Amino acid sequence: MSSLVVQTSFLGDMVLTTPLIAWLAKTGTVDVVATPRAAGLLENNPDVREVIVYDKRGADRGVGGFTRLAARLRTVRYGAAYLAQGSVRSGALTLAAGIRERVGFASSAGRAFYTTRIPPIDNIHHAARLLSLGTRDPTGDVPAATLRPRLYPGPRERAAVDELIGGSTLEPTIALAPGSIWATKQWPYYADLARELRGLARLVVVGADADRPLAMEIVAAADGSAIDATGKLSLLASADFIGRARLLVTNDSSPLHLASAMNTPTLAIFGPTVPEFGFGPLAERSTVVGRDELACRPCDRHGPRRCPLGHWRCMREITADEVARIARGLLTPRTS
Numbered sequence: 609m610s611s612l613v614v615q616t617s618f619l620g621d622m623v624l625t626t627p628l629i630a631w632l633a634k635t636g637t638v639d640v641v642a643t644p645r646a647a648g649l650l651e652n653n654p655d656v657r658e659v660i661v662y663d664k665r666g667a668d669r670g671v672g673g674f675t676r677l678a679a680r681l682r683t684v685r686y687g688a689a690y691l692a693q694g695s696v697r698s699g700a701l702t703l704a705a706g707i708r709e710r711v712g713f714a715s716s717a718g719r720a721f722y723t724t725r726i727p728p729i730d731n732i733h734h735a736a737r738l739l740s741l742g743t744r745d746p747t748g749d750v751p752a753a754t755l756r757p758r759l760y761p762g763p764r765e766r767a768a769v770d771e772l773i774g775g776s777t778l779e780p781t782i783a784l785a786p787g788s789i790w791a792t793k794q795w796p797y798y799a800d801l802a803r804e805l806r807g808l809a810r811l812v813v814v815g816a817d818a819d820r821p822l823a824m825e826i827v828a829a830a831d832g833s834a835i836d837a838t839g840k841l842s843l844l845a846s847a848d849f850i851g852r853a854r855l856l857v858t859n860d861s862s863p864l865h866l867a868s869a870m871n872t873p874t875l876a877i878f879g880p881t882v883p884e885f886g887f888g889p890l891a892e893r894s895t896v897v898g899r900d901e902l903a904c905r906p907c908d909r910h911g912p913r914r915c916p917l918g919h920w921r922c923m924r925e926i927t928a929d930e931v932a933r934i935a936r937g938l939l940t941p942r943t944s
Contacts, residue, residue, distance in 0.1 A: 609635060609636040609687035609688070610636055610637045610638075610639065610657075610684060610685070610686050610687055611632045611636055611637070611638050611639070611686060611687060611688050611689070611690060612638075612639050612640075612641065612681065612684075612686040612688070612689040612690070612702070612705075612707060613625060613628065613629055613632070613638060613639070613640045613641070613689075613690045613692055614640075614641045614689060614690070614691050614692060614693055614698045614701065614702065615640060615641070615642060615646070615692040615693050616641060616642065616643050616646075616662055616664060616693045616695075616698065617692075617693040618862070619645060619646055619649065619843065619862040619865075620861070620862040620864070620865040620887065621692070621693070621734070621738075622642060622643075622646040622649050622650070623649060623757045623759065623862070623865040623866065623868070623869055624733075624734050624735040624738055624757055624865060624887075625640075625692045625738050626650075626653070626655075626757045626758050626759070626869070627735050627738070627739045627754060627755055627756070627757060627758070628690065628692060628738045628739050628741060628742050629650075629653070629655045629656060630655045630758060631739060631742040631743065631754075632655075632690065632742050633654075633655035633656075636687070637657040638655060638656055638657060639656070639657050639658045639659070639660055639684070639686070640656055640658075640659050640660065641660045641662050641677075641681075641698075641701075642659055642660070642661060642662065643661070643662065643663070643664070644661050644663050644666070645843070647659045647661050648842055648843050648844055649759060649843050649844060649847075651760070651762065651844055652760035652761070652762045652844075653758075653759075653760050654760070655758075660677070660680070660681070662677055664697070674697070674700075674701060674704070675704075677701065677705075678701055678704035678705045681701070681702075681705035681706075681707070682704075682705045682706045685706075686705070686707045687707075687708075687709065688707065688708075688709035688710070688711060689702035689705070689707040689709070689710045689711065690711050690712070690741045690742065691710065691711065691712030691713075691716065691718060691722065691741070692738050692741065694712050694713055694715075694716025694717055694718050694719070695716075695717055695718050696717050696718045696720075696721075697718070698718055699712065699716070699717075699718025699719070699720070699721030699722060700718070700721055702721065703721045708723070709723050709724065710722045710723050710724070711723070711724040711726065711741050711742075712724075712725065712726070712741065713725065713726055713727075713728045713737075713741075714726060714727050714728065715727075715728050724744075726740055726741055726744065728740075730884075730886075731884060732886060733755065733886045733887075733888065733890065734885075734886035734887055735755050735756075735757060735886075735890065736750060736755055736886075737886060739754070739755065752890070752892075755890060756868060756869070756871065756890050756891075757865060757868050757869040757890065758869055759844060759847045759866065759869040759870065760844075761844050761845065761847055761848035761851070762844075764845075765841075765842065765844045765845040765847075765848040766845075766848055768841055768842070768845040768848075769841065769845055769848050769849045769852070772835070772837055772840060772841065772849075773810075773812060773835060773837075773849070780809045780810070780853075780854045781809055781810045781811070781812050781849075781852065781853045781854065782805055782808065782809045782810070782811050782812070782853060782854060782855045782856075782857065782935070782939075783812050783813075783814050783849065783850050783853040783855070783856040783857070783858075783863070783867075783872075784798055784801070784802065784811060784812070784813050784814070784826060784834075784856075784857050784858075785813075785814050785815055785856060785857070785858035785859065785861060785863035785864075786798040786813065786815065786819060786822040786823070786826065786859070787815040787816060787818065787819035787822060787838075787859070787861065788859045788860070788861040788911065789861075790861075790880075790910055790911030790912070790913070791911075791913050791914070792879060792880045792908075792911045792912055792913065792914065792915055792920065792922075792923070793859045793860050793861065793879055793880060793881065793911040793923075794822075794859055794923075795859055795877045795879065795923050795926060795931075796923060796924065797926070797927065797928040797931070798822065798825070798826050798857075799825040799826050799828070799829035800829065800928035801857065801928045801931055801932055801935075802826045802827075802829040802830040802834060803829050803830070803928075804928055804929070804932035805932055805935060806829075806830040806831070806833060806834070808936070808939060809854060809855075809939070810833070810834070810835065811826065811830050811833070811834035811835070812834065812835045812837050812849065812853070813826050813827070813834060813835070813836050813837060813838055814837050814838065814841070814846050814849065814850065814863055815837075815838040815839075815863070816838060816839055817838060817839035819838045819839075820836065820838045820839060822838075823836040823837075823838045824836065837849065843862075843866070846863070846866060847866040847869060847870055848870075850863065850866050850867050850870050850872050851870030851871075851872055853872055854872075854873065854939055855872070855873045855874070855875065855935060855938050855939055856872050856873070856874050856875070857875045857877070857931065857935060858874065858875070858876055858877070859876070859877050859878075859879075860876060860877070860878050860879075860881050860887060860911070864876050864887070864888075864889055865887075867889065867891055867894075868889055868890035868891050868894075870891075871891050871892055872891055873891060873892075873893040873894060873938045873939075874889040874891045874893075874894040874895070875894070875895050875897065875931065875934055875935055875938060876888065876889050876894065876895070876896050876897070877896075877897050877898070877923075877926060877931065878896055878897065878898040879898065879899075879905075879911070879920075879922040879923035879926075880905065880906055880907045880908050880911045880912060880915070880922055880923075881906050881908065881909065881910070881911055882898065882905065882906045883896050883898075885906070885909055893938060895934055895937075895938060897926055897930070897931060897934060898922070898926070899921065899922050899925055899926065902921060902922055904916075904917055904921075904922075905922045907922075
């Protein structure tokens with residue numbers, strides 16, 4: 609049976625959808641509808657037959673783009689569609705494509721278009737929630753190896769990383785991911801952390817073009833010895849680099865999920881959000897830092913643009929000394 613997965617949400621959501629894709633691929637072929645940026649995350653993925661790009665805010669915006677995509681999907685005759693992104697538009701798209709079985713969450717905005725509605729569970733990882741669309745088991749009770757995301761960097765990605773960091777000559781490395789599209793989720797002390805860690809390993813800053821000002825502060829704090837990789841690697845190449853690093857220090861943002869897919873030790877800093885929302889690290893060696901004693905936390909599922917109370921204590925009170933100490937512990941090999 610051919611299945612269609614629709615995931616047009618954030619980049620991290622696409623990474624966390626890969627366990628569902630792998631599950632469905634056990635019983636048939638799987639195509640995925642993705643945004644232009646997220647499509648690259650599925651390159652080389654053996655569980656995906658075709659990635660169908662839906663530029664819903666660009667070339668495919670409006671009724672015309674919707675109609676063209678629905679007509680294209682209709683020619684495949686999918687047995688079922690899995691709505692990993694639960695908008696009304698996504699639900700309507702699968703209905704217009706003539707897909708008889710449409711599976712999504714009972715709480716989604718597009719639930720009126722679904723033939724099967726899965727009750728979502730709040731206290732499990734989002735990867736487990738998404739996987740439950742395929743297993744039809746809302747408990748999310750699956751082995752960790754089944755739950756961990758999977759990405760497949762290829763020769764092109766490895767070559768790009770080799771060129772950037774000089775092959776293996778600069779190993780070992782620590783990856784720092786200071787950015788987030790949500791301002792209040794950006795921990796403010798990465799430059800101070802760079803001063804603490806610069807003697808332990810080569811520091812490499814990963815992220816998008818928009819994170820370059822943060823990277824410049826970190827490079828300066830490390831006396832120029834750190835590498836600024838922001839905007840220089842594709843998402844899949846970034847995953848390849850993170851897979852080589854001894855540690856990733858990150859906010860609650862998409863690099864965290866890249867590290868989960870590559871099973872890289874992860875130190876995740878959570879401020880206005882909490883891992884209980886379902887977006888914590890899944891790597892075998894990972895630690896979350898946050899101020900659990902604050903009564904105002906969490907204040908938002910994504911992270912507000914500004915602190916509602918004006919003090920931003922959830923991030924300001926996590927010190928560079930504390931994070932550096934935890935990082936050193938993760939860098940120390942475990943003894944049996």
